[in-house]
Amino acid sequence: MARAPRAARADYVGRFAPSPTGSLHLGSLVAAVGSFADARSRGGRWLLRMEDLDASRVIPGCAERTLRMLEAFGLTWDGAVEYQSARTHHYGEALATLEALGLTFQCSCTRAERNADGGYPGTCRNGPKSRGATATRFRVDDRTVCFEDRAQGECRFELRERGDVIIRRRDGAFAYQLAVVVDDALQGVTDVVRGADLLDSTPWQIALQGALRLPTPHYLHLPLVTEPGGAKLAKARRSVALDPRASGRELYEALRLLNQGPPDTLKLESPSRVLEWACAHWELDRFHGVREVRAAAPGAD
Template identity: 50%
Template sequence: MRDYRGRFAPTPSGPLHFGSLIAALASYLDARHRQGHWLLRIEDIDPPRCPPGAADTILRQLEAFGLFWDGPVHWQHDRDDAYQAALARLEALGLAYPCSCSRKQWRDHPVYPGWCRAGPREPDKPLAWRLRSDLGPTPITWEDRLFGPQRFEPASLGDVVLKRKDGLWAYQLAVVVDDGEQGITDVVRGFDLLDNTPWQRQLQHALALPTPRYLHLPLILGKNGQKLSKQNLAPALPEQEDAVRPLLHRALIALDQSPPSALATESARTQLEWAVTHWSPQRLQPTAERHAPDTAQR
């Protein structure tokens, strides 16, 4: 068994909310229970979505909840050379290609139909780079730690973008390169990213990188039935200790860890000490979505 190395990797498009806390807390507890490392990566490869100061707010919020990470923060904006080297390798292997097509052109298809695989249809237009889904291992299979056996046919997913037409790196390539370089052994994240995993496993195979274990968590819904997210204006996590304590307790409840009721008034440090000792992913219920505890939505 490799030494456990987990991570939390938020996009600094705004402050963390209760849904973010669930992902951060579960990944933290999974790492600390295994006496492993818990790393923090700021996924800021899309500057237009990342307002000034948002990353600093995230760091303060994590510290307020006692979620302290190991080592320096890993910033994706510093990683252009590594991503470019990975893309060049994929191109050399015949697995990545430039594409001139717009979403409007293929909107009548369920996934991008691969029109530019033999060369850009309109080479004078701005070009994105895509991963060929028709090459490599098939089907893509793995065992999710909560949702069990997973099987995807790459052709049903389409050729995902690796580098955008505006020159910005896409999530799929960046996350795989960074997980590989940081030696991540276990990924704990939301269920909404489960269907991204096949592309990532394709890329890991092509780039000869290790494949982490995956634990996808149920998504947290607000009272309106929508996923708690920055786009849906989910309330930001507090940084004041008197507000942190009950919210951290509610997060442990949302993770099916059944914390004692008396723990709700204890400090974040005391709650986390209990939670690290008693952490059990086996208690998690394998549902794709669930409502947040009422107090988490206020």
């Protein structure tokens, strides 16, 4: 039976945003392939952004190696690569807007002072409780954030349970939650496709978009790759660096983990051929509602 042609979206703009803090691995490849296939299958653009705000964790030369690895796997992007470290003035303007709206406060709390479930109890909402350097938090409303995730379905979060999120760290660096909202708006991103480990960040980002009067993109959270036993990927195993000499096989494995049903013959094909197949056969229903997938055990094929 012939596959019905997928409706193209001329306005589709997707992105992949790795951090240059280590080598790309299988989990990274699944996220990259998922966002690439979703964009290209709809005739959209696929942008690349380096999330290099945390200078203390950036590894010299890692960004360039990441670009070369993506090229070796056939994952070519549109336009110039954007670097967060070159866009801090935009984050400063967004922070100033939030401050003018009375939506921020200074917080002296440490990680150890959070709730048992990791949430923030609002300790410093009326002022820092101790002296010294402070972080800036975004003051959230007591409301429910609902959105329809293209892969996970309806998602509902109570903002006050999530707590007031940090948008500027105590060392002065802008935090991920603010930067990603500003970046997606500036780049005109319409569809955010990323791992399900970031699903819990989405309500904060939607709240920030509303406060800053920025558009909210469509969200699609891909299954997170774990160890065969369900634990986070271990560096000694599946999170080892990708091997461009085995690009076809590793792209095949990424598609298998996304339940796309790639034929075994793709293992020996070129990256361009594997990705051509992926874009022509991309089906979200194959992982609808799936939050995590387990990597194959060592020696399994």
